[in-house]
Every structure is written in structure tokens, then in C-alpha cells.
Amino acid sequence: MSSIRDDSNTKGMTETIRNSENPSLARQPTNTRSVLSTRSTEVLKDGTGISDSLSNAADALPPPTTRSRTLWEKQPYMLAYGAAISIFSPTATAYQLCKLYKIRPATSQLVRLSISIFPHQTILKTLQMNVSTPVKEHLNPWAAFAVVGVLQGGVYGQANVSFANALKVGKVASMAGVFRGVGFAGVRDTISQGVPFMCSRWIREHTLDQWFPTSADAEEDATMRGVKQWTSVISTSIVATYMSQGLHNCQTTMQADQSLSYVQAVRKVFTQHGTMGLVRGGEARVGLLLIVNILNELLLKPAWAPVPIES
Known part of the structure; x- marks a missing residue:
């Protein structure tokens, strides 16, 4: 003790x-x-302690330095985009329709028909891009290009119906059917425009930048970076266009012959062209999609990009 x-x-x-x-x-x-x-x-x-702390934390955050363009600020880009594409798109659409139905109209006739629908195509294309912009801002570019594809189905549809009636191919087509085959169209443009828009930079960084490292010379480096970026955009555009050409042919067939269902359109394309139906007329869309994806870089990306907030 x-x-x-x-x-x-x-x-x-x-x-x-x-x-x-x-x-x-x-x-x-x-x-x-x-x-x-x-x-x-x-x-x-x-x-009060918590709310004061949160308020102080919010006050401590730096103010935003960028903002989205307003609707009116986007319009010059959208109108230029729609007009530039509409110079080439109707002629490419007519060419593909002729390839599908194996006809050879005079070039002058195709040019005349294309000029006649240029104003309609420009307005439709401009409206199409304005409608898809909020989807991109609130969801993502993949969803935006799916919407672009559905609306593009109507833009192509107006051209296809006009040409089908003028060239007397398929059955009598009505403007009420311009949106037929939108399922094909949504997937088509998700591939043909979404892949180059979203993946061209990744392709450049993981292939071209590895094969051709940047130079120490700043001016040469900037030039080389531009060459590699455009090489990536063009190469991904070609691949994505051919990946989606079969879908485009099926929608064109549905619009020219408005009695066909989705399954019947697929069957008709493969019956007439075999496996070549997957790529038939793709050369016209390659040229058109190269123009489209270049315009995406020059006009659509700046229209969708944030701008600095002026103090």
C-alpha cells in the first residue's frame, strides 16, 4: 500500500x-x-456562423474573367457558316442522289437546281446551328452534333425532295417528309462532325506531336503546330465521313422514296449496292465535310468559345 x-x-x-x-x-x-x-x-x-463562412468564401473567389457570346454576337458567325456551307452542300447532295439512283443529269442542270435552293439552305443551316448551340452550352458537343444531325436531316431533306422531284427519281416526294430518317441523321452527324470536332486535338497530341516534336524556334513551332492541327482535322474528317456514309445513304433513300420504313430503306440500299452502299457517294461528302469541319474550326469554335469580360 x-x-x-x-x-x-x-x-x-x-x-x-x-x-x-x-x-x-x-x-x-x-x-x-x-x-x-x-x-x-x-x-x-x-x-449564422455557417452562412457567414460560406459568404466570406464566396466573396474570396475571383470574379469570372470570361462569358459566353450573346445570341446577337453569335449571328455573324452563324450566318457566315450557313452561307458558306450552302454554296457547296446542295451540289454535293444532288451528286449523291444521282449516285444512289445511277443517273447522270447535265452538270448545268445540277448547278441551276443548287442555286435555286441556296437561300432556303442558308436560312435553314443558320437556324439549325442556333438551335443546337444551347444544347452544346448546357450538355456537351456530342449531344449538340446529334441535334445538328437531326436538324441537318431536314436541311438535306429539303434539298433531296427538291432534287428528287426535279430529276424524277424515287416516288413523288413531299416537303412533309423532309425529316424522314432522322434516326440515321442523328447518328451520322455525331460521327461525321463530332469525331473531328472532339478528337482532332487528341489525335494531334498523341500521334503527330510524338512523330514531329516541336522546334525551339517559336515562329517555326507556331507554323508546325498549325500544320499538324489541320492535318489532324482533315484526316479525322475523311475517316469519320466514310464511317457515317452508309447512314447518310439510308436517310437519302427514305427521303426520296417516302413509302419506305427504316428497315426497308436499309434493305433497299444493300439490295441495289451491296456492301458498297456503306460508302457509295462518300467522295462528295468527304469534300463537303472537309469544308464543314474547316468552317467548324474557323467559325463555329469562335462562336461557341467564351470571350473576355470587359472591365
Whole structure:
């Protein structure tokens, strides 16, 4: 028993000596739980502590430096985009229709028909890109190009119906059927425009940049970067166009012959062309999609890109 008391006395003396050597230890609160409880009560009382902290944190964030373009700021880009594409798109559409139905009208006739629908195509294309822009801003570019494809089905549809009636191919086509085959169209443009738009930079960074490293010369490096970027855009455009050509042929067939269902359109394309139906007329779309994807880089990306906020 005396041994236990001696140990207690020794511990007490040791604690007294430690506190006398370091007075700050003697001043520390012994009930940590009560201290934490008091502080928590101060912060949580009426929720003011939390809201003040959040408010202070929000005030500490730097103000945004960029914003999206307004609707009116986008219009010069959209109108130029629609007009530029509509110079080439009707002729390419007529060419593909002739390839599918194996007819050879005079070039002058195709040019005349293309010029006659240029204003309609420009307006439709401009509206198409304006409608798809909010989808890109609130979802993502893949969804935007799916919407572009569905609407593009109507743009192509107006041209296909006009040409089919003028060239007397398929059955009598009505403008009420310009959106036939939109399922084909949505997937088609997700591939043909979405892949170059979203993947060309990745292709450049993981292939061309690896094969042709950048130079120490800043001017030469900028030139080489541009060459590699456009090489990537063009190469991915060609591959994506041929990947989606079969879908385009099926929609064109549905619009020219509006009695066909989806399955019947696929069957008709393969019956008439075999596996070549997957790529028939693709050379026209390659040329057109090269123009489209170049315009995507020059006009659509700037229209969709944020701009600095003026102070």
C-alpha cells in the first residue's frame, strides 16, 4: 500500500515540476470536450456562423474573367457558316442522289437546281446551328452534333425532295417528309462532325506531336503546330465521313422514296449496292465535310468559345 502511495506522490510531484517549468501547460483547459462544444455552439447558433463562412468564401473567389457570346454576337458567325456551307452542300447532295439512283443529269442542270435552293439552305443551316448551340452550352458537343444531325436531316431533306422531284427519281416526294430518317441523321452527324470536332486535338497530341516534336524556334513551332492541327482535322474528317456514309445513304433513300420504313430503306440500299452502299457517294461528302469541319474550326469554335469580360 505504501508503494502505491509513493507512486502517486511521485506522479503528482512530476506534474507539478513540469507545470512550473512550462506555465503554458498549466493554463491549458482540462475539459477539451466542453471547449469544442462551446465553439460548435458559437458557429452553429442560428446558422449564422455557417452562412457567414460560406459568404466570406464566396466573396474570396475571383470574379469570372470570361462569358459566353450573346445570341446577337453569335449571328455573324452563324450566318457566315450557313452561307458558306450552302454554296457547296446542295451540289454535293444532288451528286449523291444521282449516285444512289445511277443517273447522270447535265452538270448545268445540277448547278441551276443548287442555286435555286441556296437561300432556303442558308436560312435553314443558320437556324439549325442556333438551335443546337444551347444544347452544346448546357450538355456537351456530342449531344449538340446529334441535334445538328437531326436538324441537318431536314436541311438535306429539303434539298433531296427538291432534287428528287426535279430529276424524277424515287416516288413523288413531299416537303412533309423532309425529316424522314432522322434516326440515321442523328447518328451520322455525331460521327461525321463530332469525331473531328472532339478528337482532332487528341489525335494531334498523341500521334503527330510524338512523330514531329516541336522546334525551339517559336515562329517555326507556331507554323508546325498549325500544320499538324489541320492535318489532324482533315484526316479525322475523311475517316469519320466514310464511317457515317452508309447512314447518310439510308436517310437519302427514305427521303426520296417516302413509302419506305427504316428497315426497308436499309434493305433497299444493300439490295441495289451491296456492301458498297456503306460508302457509295462518300467522295462528295468527304469534300463537303472537309469544308464543314474547316468552317467548324474557323467559325463555329469562335462562336461557341467564351470571350473576355470587359472591365
